[in-house]
Amino acid sequence: MNPLVAARAGLLNALSARGRARRAEFFWTLILLYGVPAAVIEAVPHARWIDIILGLVLTVPVATAAIRRMHDIGRSGRLVLWNLVPLFGSFIWLRYASQNGEPVPNKYGPAPKPPVRISPIAA
Incomplete structure (x- = not known):
């Protein structure tokens, strides 16, 4: 899964705890929601209050993705x-x-990853 597609899927479902999230979707969403703001905050001096606000705001989307x-x-x-x-x-x-x-589908929803189709090898 492309990182941008994965992060987009994570952000579209940021407030929903229903359904399933692939590993790529979860980890790219985590990097986008925590890594990018952390890098920006490190670059801005005296931005501790921004860090606190972002931490509080981003807790819900990261928790639902988890x-x-x-x-x-x-x-x-x-x-x-x-x-x-x-x-x-x-x-x-x-x-x-x-x-x-x-x-396969489980009690939380259908599989987000399409099933792998193995084609027979022509002999």
Whole structure:
């Protein structure tokens, strides 16, 4: 998935915790929503208040993307709460977020990744 397409899909669903999000969609959305503002804030002196405001505003879109990512692997969105456990909680959650999504529809919706079609090799 193209990074721009993935980030666009993440932003279009930024306020919805329903459905599923592919790994590319989640991680590119995360980079766009946290990485770009962080780089801008680092470049602007005395912008701590902007950092605080952006952190509060961007928490909901990142949390909903994380919940949709858990849905893609067939898990409950409550696994996002692992991030609240100091030190090792984020590593456990990152392990879940890095897994392949289920290739078939699950209780959270249809598979966002089209099924892989293997064509027979002509002999």
